[in-house]
Amino acid sequence: MTNYYQKDIETASREEIIRIQEEKLRKQVRHVYDNVPYYRAKMDEKGVTPDDIQCLDDISKLPFLCKDDLRDAYPYGLLGVDLKDCVRIQSTSGTTGKRVVAFYTQNDIDIWEECCARAIVAAGGTKDDVCHISYGYGLFTGGPGLNGGSHKVGCLTLPMSSGNTERQLQFMMDLGSTILCCTPSYAAYLGEALAEKNIKPDENKLKAGIFGAEPWTEEMRQSIEKSLGIKAYDIYGLTETSGPGVSFECEEQTGMHINEDHFYAEIIDPDTGEVLPEGSKGELVFTSLDKEAFPLLRYRTRDICVLSRKPCSCGRTHVKMSKPMGRSDDMLIIRGVNVFPSQIETVLLKEGYPPNYQIELDRKNNTDTFDVYVEMSPDQMSDKISDIQKREKDIEAAMRTMLGIGPKIHLVPVKTIARSEGKAVRVVDKRKLHD
Ligand code: ADP
Ligand code: ZN
Numbered sequence: 001m002t003n004y005y006q007k008d009i010e011t012a013s014r015e016e017i018i019r020i021q022e023e024k025l026r027k028q029v030r031h032v033y034d035n036v037p038y039y040r041a042k043m044d045e046k047g048v049t050p051d052d053i054q055c056l057d058d059i060s061k062l063p064f065l066c067k068d069d070l071r072d073a074y075p076y077g078l079l080g081v082d083l084k085d086c087v088r089i090q091s092t093s094g095t096t097g098k099r100v101v102a103f104y105t106q107n108d109i110d111i112w113e114e115c116c117a118r119a120i121v122a123a124g125g126t127k128d129d130v131c132h133i134s135y136g137y138g139l140f141t142g143g144p145g146l147n148g149g150s151h152k153v154g155c156l157t158l159p160m161s162s163g164n165t166e167r168q169l170q171f172m173m174d175l176g177s178t179i180l181c182c183t184p185s186y187a188a189y190l191g192e193a194l195a196e197k198n199i200k201p202d203e204n205k206l207k208a209g210i211f212g213a214e215p216w217t218e219e220m221r222q223s224i225e226k227s228l229g230i231k232a233y234d235i236y237g238l239t240e241t242s243g244p245g246v247s248f249e250c251e252e253q254t255g256m257h258i259n260e261d262h263f264y265a266e267i268i269d270p271d272t273g274e275v276l277p278e279g280s281k282g283e284l285v286f287t288s289l290d291k292e293a294f295p296l297l298r299y300r301t302r303d304i305c306v307l308s309r310k311p312c313s314c315g316r317t318h319v320k321m322s323k324p325m326g327r328s329d330d331m332l333i334i335r336g337v338n339v340f341p342s343q344i345e346t347v348l349l350k351e352g353y354p355p356n357y358q359i360e361l362d363r364k365n366n367t368d369t370f371d372v373y374v375e376m377s378p379d380q381m382s383d384k385i386s387d388i389q390k391r392e393k394d395i396e397a398a399m400r401t402m403l404g405i406g407p408k409i410h411l412v413p414v415k416t417i418a419r420s421e422g423k424a425v426r427v428v429d430k431r432k433l434h435d
Contacts, residue, residue, distance in 0.1 A: 002250075002314050003121050003122075003124075004121060004122075004315075004316070005118040005120075005121040005122075005152075006114065006118060009261050010118060010257075010315075010316050010317070010318065011316060011317055012261075012317060013317065017317065017318070018056065020261050021056060021260065021264055022054075024261075024289035024290050025053060025056065025059070025264065025287070025289060026050075026054065028287075028288070028289055028290065028291075028295060028297070029050045029053045030050045031080060031292075031295060032080060032297055033049070033050045035079075036077075036080050036295070038069070038072075038077045039063075039065070039078070039297065042063040042065075045063070046061070048061050048062060048063075056264065059264065059266065059287060060266075062297055062298050063298065064285065064298045064299075064300050065078075065296055065299045065300065066300045067300075067302070070100045071098050074098075074100070074101065075101050078296065079293060079294065080292055080293055080294065081103075081105060081292050081293050083103075085105055085293070086105055087104060087105060087106050087109065088103070088104040088108075088144075089101055089104075089139075090102050090104070090140070090141045090144065090239055090243060091139040092238070092239040092240075093140055093213075093422065093423060099139075100239060100240060102239050102240060102242070102293075102294045103293040103294045104293050104294070105293045107292055108291050108293050108294070109148065111242070111262055111290065112145055112148065112242040112243060112245060113148030113149050113152050113245075114149075115149070115237075115245030115248075115259045115262065116145045116146050116148060116149025116150075116152075116244060116245040117148075117149040117150075117153045118149075118245070118248060118259065119146075119149065119210055119235050119244070119248030119249075120146070120149050120150060120153045120179065120210065122233065122248055122251070122257075122316075123208040123210050123231070123233040123248075124179075124207060124251075125150075125153050125155055125179055125208070126153065126154075126155070128178075129155040129156070129178045129179050130155065130156045130158060130175060130176055130177045130178050130179070130205075131146070131150040131155035131156065131157050131158065131177075131178075131181065132158045132160055132171070132172055132177035132178075132179065132180050132181065133147055133150065133157065133158060133160055133161075134161065134162055134180065134181065134182035134186060134190075134421075135181055135183065135213065135244075135422075136161055136421075136422050138161075141237070141239050141243025141244060142181075142212075142213050142243065142244055142422075143159065143161055143162075144243070145237070145242070145243040145244045145245055146181045146210065146244060146245075147159055150181075155179065158175060158177060162182070162186065162422055163421045165190065165193050165421075168190060169190070169193055169194060169197065172206070173199070176205040177205060177206060178205050178206060178207050178208070179206070179207065179208050179209070179210065180206055180208075180228070181209070182209075183211060183213050183214050183420070183423055183424070184211040184212075184214065184216035184221075184224060184232075185214065185216075185355070185420050185423070186420065186421055186422070187209055188223065188224055188227065188354070188355045188356075189420070189421075190228070191224060192227065194228070195227065200229075201227060201228055201229030202229050204228070206229065206230045207231070208230050208231050208232070208233060209224065209230050209231075209232045209233065210233050210235050210248075211233070211234060211235065212235035212237070212244055213237075213244065213423055214423045214424060215323070215324060215326045215341070216323070216342075217323075217342050217345045217346045217349065218346075219345065219346050219350055220345060220349060220355050221234075221253075222349075223349055223354070223355055233249040233250075233253070234248070234249045234253075234256055235247070235249070235256070236256050236324065238301060238303075240286075240294075240296055240299055240301075241263060241286050241291075241299065246258060247259065247321055250312060250314035251313075251314055252312055252313050252314055254312075254320070255320035255321055255322050255323070256320060256321050257312070257316045257318040257319070257320055258307075258318055258319050258320070258321055260319060261289070261318075262289055262291075263286050263288055263289060264286070264287040264289055265284060265285070265321065266284075266286075266287075266298075267280055267285070267305070268282050268283050268285050268300075269283075270282060270283040270300075270302075278308065278309060279306060279308065281305070281306050282304065283300060283301065283302060283303065283328060284301045284303045284305055284321065284324070285298055285300050285301065286301060287299070301327075302327040302328045302329055303324040303326075303327050304324060304326065305321045305322045305323065305324045305325065306322045307319050307321055308321075308322070325340055326340045326341060326342050330427075332359070332361065332429070334361060334368050334370050334405060335367065335368045335405060337403065337404055337405040339403050341359060341427055343402055344357065344372060344399065344403075344407075345357070345426075347399050347402050348372075348374055348395070350398070351394070351395055351398055353374050353376065353377070354375055354377045356374075356375040356417045356419070357373060357374045357375065357417065358372070358373045358417050358425070358426060358427075358428060359371070359372050359407070359426055359427045359428070360427075360428045361428070361429045361431050362431060363431045368431065369408075370406075370407040370408065371407060371409075371410060372395075372399070372409050373410045374395065374409060374410065374411055374412065375412055375413070375414060375415070375416055376411050376414065377414065381413060381414065391411060392411055393409075395409045395411075396408070396409050
């Protein structure tokens, strides 16, 4: 039987969701126009007033916000309330440049934590669970968000934060953790560390994992599910919209339900800004419908994905987004060919390699060099050079089929590639250093 954290809203009819969204939208646009001069100037420039925004389709009249706006307006320029009414600041992890800071009122925090609670319940969480949170705590939103969600569900919360893998495993085993929350790359590492201790997947008490904050493939999911003996659920979010919990996976594991009572999602063509119909692949844009302190309208996430309204077997009615295949700015252009790191991960895991790899790009004689370092698992190690060379050639061929361009593959021994405790560093692009 499916459990829900807030059944009425999570299974509300389409009409009801639209009614809620429109009502909140009208109020939110007015709030932003009256309180955020930065965005009011953008609306004025486009000649749009709050009265022009009555129904959901009218959203397309509003100007976009992008990461550069947030950097321009740093730190207080997009604040929607007095600073004295805010109770929290969080910040992005700074993956793609200068950090962005976000502000929260107590009401913003409550809603954010409710969204995370929905995700935990969708992964099977109840009061009986021990929720082991290994996302970083502090400015990063992962730890605080899931911590709050876990409290709301009533799980016994283990605020491990990231790092100190030895202690993570000890507490996981001694205290009987049942739900693990962390980045997928760290989950893979914990699985590997358990195997090194000869602890079998069925010897831990884990039943589910809630993994997000970075792109990960279906192949990676299967690998983590096997190594930890769990069901692995995806969770998505970004600091600009609160943090994790904007969307989450249910037991069907075919995309993440977006919490539509709090966020309105659009897919746009990243080049023209045009809104695309359901089912199209494009850039995800969010309008926060009820955030008070940091109320972003039409925020361009740069994440590329597809939305779907196909009915879901879990009974939730909120629209689903596919796993983002990476950000538009994660896309590598190598010798003129577009490559996403996630495509490389898919090939490597399909070929039976562990999810430990690093892509290195450089430029020699005006041509891009493209190298991928791939770790072997202990049983793949071989003394015979000819063996290794053959395998490298096989992977190169599989990559060429997938990408249309062949990297130079280097198989390296176990533990050569640094493990990550937060978001993994998959790409080292040395080309920029020469520009
Ligand atoms: P930063 O932009 O510095 O990494 P955040 O920590 O706020 O800041 O990260 C948000 C970004 O992380 C999202 O825009 C998205 O690119 C990525 N992300 C979050 N969750 C997922 C997920 N489940 N799958 C893929 N990417 C994700
Ligand atoms: Zn579902």
